[in-house]
Each structure stands twice: as C-alpha cells, then as structure tokens.
Amino acid sequence: xxxxxxxxxxxxxxxxxxxxxxxxxxxxxxxxxxxxxxxxxxxxxxxxxxxxxxxxxxxxxxxxxxxxxxxxxxxxxxxxxxxxxxxxxxxxxxxxxxxxxxxxxxxxxxxxxxxxxxxxxxxxxxxxxxxxxxxxxxxxxxxxxxxxxxxxxxxxxxxxxxxxxxxxxxxxxxxxxxxxxxxxxxxxxxxxxxxxxxxxxxxxxxxxxxxxxxxxxxxxxxxxxxxxxxxxxxxxxxxxxxxxxxxxxxxxxxxxxxxxxxxxxxxxxxxxxxxxxxxxxxxxxxxxxxxxxxxxxxxxxxxxxxxxxxxxxxxxxxxxx
Amino acid sequence: xxxxxxxxxxxxxxxxxxxxxxxxxxxxxxxxxxxxxxxxxxxxxxxxxxxxxxxxxxxxxxxxxxxxxxxxxxxxxxxxxxxxxxxxxxxxxxxxxxxxxxxxxxxxxxxxxxxxxxxxxxxxxxxxxxxxxxxxxxxxxxxxxxxxxxxxxxxxxxxxxxxxxxxxxxxxxxxxxxxxxxxxxxxxxxxxxxxxxxxxxxxxxxxxxxxxxxxxxxxxxxxxxxxxxxxxxxxxxxxxxxxxxxxxxxxxxxxxxxxxxxxxxxxxxxxxxxxxxxxxxxxxxxxxxxxxxxxxxxxxxxxxxxxxxxxxxxxxxxxxx
Numbered sequence: 001x002x003x004x005x006x007x008x009x010x011x012x013x014x015x016x017x018x019x020x021x022x023x024x025x026x027x028x029x030x031x032x033x034x035x036x037x038x039x040x041x042x043x044x045x046x047x048x049x050x051x052x053x054x055x056x057x058x059x060x061x062x063x064x065x066x067x068x069x070x071x072x073x074x075x076x077x078x079x080x081x082x083x084x085x086x087x088x089x090x091x092x093x094x095x096x097x098x099x100x101x102x103x104x105x106x107x108x109x110x111x112x113x114x115x116x117x118x119x120x121x122x123x124x125x126x127x128x129x130x131x132x133x134x135x136x137x138x139x140x141x142x143x144x145x146x147x148x149x150x151x152x153x154x155x156x157x158x159x160x161x162x163x164x165x166x167x168x169x170x171x172x173x174x175x176x177x178x179x180x181x182x183x184x185x186x187x188x189x190x191x192x193x194x195x196x197x198x199x200x201x202x203x204x205x206x207x208x209x210x211x212x213x214x215x216x217x218x219x220x221x222x223x224x225x226x227x228x229x230x231x232x233x234x235x236x237x238x239x240x241x242x243x244x245x246x247x248x249x250x251x252x253x254x255x256x257x258x259x260x261x262x263x264x265x266x267x268x269x270x271x272x273x274x275x276x277x278x279x280x281x282x283x284x285x286x287x288x289x290x291x292x293x294x295x296x297x298x299x300x301x302x303x304x305x306x307x308x309x310x311x312x313x314x315x316x317x318x319x320x321x
Numbered sequence: 322x323x324x325x326x327x328x329x330x331x332x333x334x335x336x337x338x339x340x341x342x343x344x345x346x347x348x349x350x351x352x353x354x355x356x357x358x359x360x361x362x363x364x365x366x367x368x369x370x371x372x373x374x375x376x377x378x379x380x381x382x383x384x385x386x387x388x389x390x391x392x393x394x395x396x397x398x399x400x401x402x403x404x405x406x407x408x409x410x411x412x413x414x415x416x417x418x419x420x421x422x423x424x425x426x427x428x429x430x431x432x433x434x435x436x437x438x439x440x441x442x443x444x445x446x447x448x449x450x451x452x453x454x455x456x457x458x459x460x461x462x463x464x465x466x467x468x469x470x471x472x473x474x475x476x477x478x479x480x481x482x483x484x485x486x487x488x489x490x491x492x493x494x495x496x497x498x499x500x501x502x503x504x505x506x507x508x509x510x511x512x513x514x515x516x517x518x519x520x521x522x523x524x525x526x527x528x529x530x531x532x533x534x535x536x537x538x539x540x541x542x543x544x545x546x547x548x549x550x551x552x553x554x555x556x557x558x559x560x561x562x563x564x565x566x567x568x569x570x571x572x573x574x575x576x577x578x579x580x581x582x583x584x585x586x587x588x589x590x591x592x593x594x595x596x597x598x599x600x601x602x603x604x605x606x607x608x609x610x611x612x613x614x615x616x617x618x619x620x621x622x623x624x625x626x627x628x629x630x631x632x633x634x635x636x637x638x639x640x641x642x
Contacts, residue, residue, distance in 0.1 A: 017371045017604065024369055026502075047637060048345055050338045050607045051373060051384045053391070063372045070374070151630060179630055181347075181637075260599055278581055279615045279631050283338065286371045287608020294600045309472065309500060310600050316368060316502075 004030045006296050007092050007101040009080050010108035012038025013282045014272025016064035017289030018105045018296075023071035024316045025297045030074045030101070032094060037061035038109045039236070039273065040282050044133050049282050057133075060282065070318040080108075085246050085265045088303060102303065103296035106243060106255060106263070106270040107289060110236035110280075115147060119203030120232075127209025127229045132156035136163045139229045145170060145212055147200045148233025154182040156233050161191040168225055169194045170214060195225075203230055238274050250276050261292030269296050325351045327617050328413050328422040330401050331429035333359025334603045335593025337385035338610030339426045339617075344392035345637045346618045351395045351422070353415060358382035359430045360557070360594065361603050365454050370603050378454075381603065391639040401429075406567050406586045409624060423624065424617035427564060427576060427584070427591040428610060431557035431601075436468060440524030441553075448530025448550045453477035457484045460550045466491060466533055468521045469554025475503040477554050482512040489546055490515045491535060516546075524551055559595050571597050582613030590617050 006022040008015045011033030022029045040046070040057035047054050069075070078094040083104065090104040112130035114120055120128055129135040132146070136159060145168035146157045154176065157169040169176075169186065174197045176183050186192055201213045201222065212230055214223045238253045247263035247270070248256045255263055255270040257277075263270050271288035273280050298308040327343040329336045332354030343350045361367070361378035368375050390396070399415040404425065411425040433451035435441060441449055450456040453467070457480060466489040467478045475497065478490040490497075490507065495518045497504050507513055522534045522543065533551055535544045559574045568584035568591070569577045576584055576591040578598075584591050592609035594601050619629040 013371070020369060020371055048341060048611075049372065050334070050341060050388060050610075051370065051376075051381055053384075053388055055372075060372055063374075067371060067374055177628060179628070259597065276580065277612075279612055281608075281611050281615075283604070283611050284608040287602075287605040287611075289371075290369075290602050290604050290608075291598075291600055294602075307498060307500070 001098045004028045004101040006103050008105040011036045013285035014289035015107035017286040018293040019073035020068040021293030023073040032076045072319045104268045105292050107272045109273045111239045113234040113237050123209050132159050132231050141165045142228040144229040145227040146231045151178045153233040154178045158185045161189045167192045171196045260295040322419045325349045325422040327424050329426040332357045334606035335610035336428035338607040339614040340394035341389040342614030344394040353397045393640045425589045426613050428593045430594045432560050434555040434558050444530050453552050462486045463549040465550040466548040467552045472499045474554040475499045479506045482510045488513045492517045581616040
C-alpha cells in the first residue's frame, strides 16, 4: 500500500489549492480525482476570480493543477469507494487500489441532481446533459430544452440561446424567478420559449433524444415537445454516502467543518462545495482549500513534534518548470 | 451625507474582493482605506496564490483593485474614526466626512505590533521599519537589524541578507525557531549574525537610527550595537477599538464571524485578517471577502423584498476598460 503524508480527494478549486499548499510544505501529496476542474468547468467566462479579469473555467483549473504539480503534488485519476479513519493513519480505497496517509482532505465537490424521470439514465450523454457550457456547442442551430430551477436554469437557457436555434425553458414555478439581470435576459431573448408551471415527465427517442413529455403541476395536461437535447439544471447534491458515519454531515449531506477546515474525525479535513460553506465560488473554494491544507500540515507537524505555522509566505523551489 | 448600498473598510485582499463582488451585483460600492494592498505588500514573491505561478504583492493587489474598479467600485483614501450601527443604516465617519450605507463590510486587516521601546516612535520612517520588503532596498550594502519573533523575523532576516552588508537578528528566545527551511536559511547565511536571548531596550541616533541597545532577558548585560536600520517583526494586532461594543470580538480583539461572514451586528459583515480566521493568506482573505460580499448582497436583497443568491456566475459588463 502506497503511503503519503496527505491525500486529497477531489481535483477542483478546493482540492487543487490544498495540494498546492501541502506540496509547498514539503509534504508527499496525492490528489485522487475522477477529473480536473469540477464545477468551474461549467463556465467559460469567469470574471470574478480576483487577480484575473477574465478566464475560462478549464483554463483556470489547468493553471491551478500545473502550479500544484510544479511543487511536487501527484495526481491519480480514479474513483474513491471507501475511506477508513484510524488514529494517525487514513486508508483510502479506490476502484483500483489502496493508499494510506497521515492526513486526509475531502474536497470532491457536488454532483448534479438527476431529474429522476424515465429515459434520463438511458439518454445520458445521448442528448441528456448536465452542463450547458460543456455540451451546448454540440447542438448548434438545433432545438434544445432546459429543465431546472433557479439561476442555473436561467443561465443555461441564456447561454444556449446563443448557440441553438430554439431553447425550451421548462420551469416548475408559475413565473421566471431569479437574479434580476438573468430574468431580464431570458424575457428579452426571442429564442427562449418559457413553459412555466410544467415538469418533464419522460424523455423519449431512439438512439438519441427526440422529444420530452411535459405535464402541468396538477397533472391536468400533457404535451409532447420535440427537442434534440435536454439540459438538466436541478441543482447539485453532495454525494457523501461513503464518508457517512466517519465525518458529521448536515441535513443536506454536506460535511460540517469548523474554522480550521477540520471535520469531526481526527486527521480528516474538508474544503469546498462538499462542505457546509454557504456559497459556491472558485475563490471561496480556493480559500478553504488553503485553510484545510495548513490545518493538515499543522496536524502532521504536531504528530511529529514539530512547530506549527499560521502562514505560508516562503519561497519554495519548484520541482519542475 | 453620501449614501451607498455597501461600504467596505479596508483595501487589501479581503476588501478588494468584497468590492469586486458587490459592484458586480450592481450595488453602489465604496471602499474606504488608508492604502491599497495591506499585508500582501510585505512580499514581492507570492507563489501560492492559485492560478498565478509567481507575482509581487503590489502587482497582485493592483490587479484586484483594477478588477473591482472596472465594475464600478469607488475608492476613498481616508481613515475611519467611528461607525454607528442603526437598523437598515450604517454610518461611517472618517477624518474628513460621513457616509451611510445599507450594509457594511469590515476588512481592514491587522497592523504591525510596536516593540514599545524608547526611540521607536521618534525614528519611525527614519530607520525604524515594519516592512523589510518595502524598505529593505533603502539600506543596500549597509548594516541593518531585525528584532522580532517567529517566521516573520526569520523571513525578514533572510530577505535583508540579500540586500544589506550585515544583518543583526535579535531574538528573545534562546535559539532560532520556526519553519525548518527558514531556520536552515538563517543558519547558513554568513551575513546574518544572530543574537539569541536578547531584547532591544532602546533605539538611538540623531536624525536617523545609529545604534540599538540590547539586553539579555534577565537584564544582566547590555550591549550597544551599531546599525543603520531596525526592522520590527513582532507580529500583527487587530486595531478594532473603534468597533468594540458594536461587533463581538475574541480575546485577540479579532472580529468574530460566522460561516456567512456575519458579525454579531445586523447589517455588518467582516472578512480577512481582522476576523478570527486562523490563517493569513491572500487567497483565504479573498475567499472570505467573497463570502462577506454575497452575504451583504443577500441582506440587502431581503430588505428590499428581492430574491437571494448563492452564486455569482453571471457575465457582467465592465463600466470602464
């Protein structure tokens, strides 16, 4: 079993920042993640990451990863299936192996919530998508639909209207609600046809999506709407089943952390969207990743009888250019 | 009295990020600060701000400010003397005027701690400095001294050894303690002469610093050491006297905040080093600034009967290039 000082589960803003910090402290650091970037990939136009006027999510996350790797952080693309919390040793099992570490940082973010209707699983990746920015361009000049709630749904509709020939926006509520500027943008765009007070009942097609069945909230009326794609924007959930019973979760299954990024389990820290942080922003996740990493470092230092630190202001040589 | 939606006191990583976020939400935003940059200015080599491999503190903070200003944040260079907390209206008094706002964000950071010895006030700016990176270059090839504690003192000594002809490092403890790599760097540098177990008793000179008087901890021995400058690195304190009784402070006089960046006073939020956040890093302060700003926005939205938001992922046009 390979042993590390720190293992970080998750390779987006929080996890990558944590790996940058622990690697800079000279800790042997492994990031285990399914992919790089997480929800930052959902946008190609980040304007509010301080210090960078405008950048795509993919580009920003690539910079995070390169910076962490330059100080020696290692990466393994794999899925974690379970963790075990022992005093002074955490064991992480993936689909292909086992790793141990002194301190563990959970930073695996959130996952899109399914609609939960017939046809959804069958057509995933064949017209059913959970990322407008990622998959929108595939449906250039074609008819797409968005089913969802809140600003994410409005934002997806506005983005897709710039790509598709028509956007059906299906909202469960009786009017378009959300951020003022997004509501205005939805209402002003002729390509967006809003079906308020409707829900998707099923997704139909052959090899790919051909239509969706809509129904009024009271079930009184059904309507078949032709579409080449359905973008689901039902929000995000924390898939924390595999850490339940090890760290304390709140009612939304988010990992509860304190000011130090510490969970209820000794040696296990957490950061980013998977925690009970109230807002979802790259810079917030990055800040939390830094907190969790410094706490993990101090935890290891204490175990080893060495001094702790409140900062990382030093110059460190990179291991590669 | 000029009225704003949001006033932010402090113009460093936390305050500038907060102003970026509130300005992007279309809130009329004023930053009142003595200067731009705060403690990020203490380093010309930031390697751990995620997304930017290497940047000077001044350069990074300038980018933060330009980004906030591009969305309409206004700046006033002034010192706040008092604040008043009324329901729905906060009043901020500076040395030159009065301003009111709906939500107030406190982000004025920390201030270097004085040594508290004779001569210190007299020679401030005439050889006594609290920023090695800022003022070190003035003393190129001359003799300087550092009096301080912890990593900051070691870091200042290592930095100054690259500039000055000799660095007297005065430490109260009996050996050089701190981050391993800094301790090694101090010990390996021939230009650094360490006086451990000593304290500065007075700073002497005529127009500028000429010497310092050192004494052993037990007061048994005194020694006059010639030096052209004294860099004080005694740590930082929160100067929160003017908000005492309005927001709750901890024992270190830091402002206590919750997960939402909220203080104990309605309508008053806080972020960055002035709060009880455990670590001091630009990215942590930036993350907290974003949290405080989104909470201030939601507070104002609720007062105005409008929907709240958990994100800011939208595209906003800049007001200037």
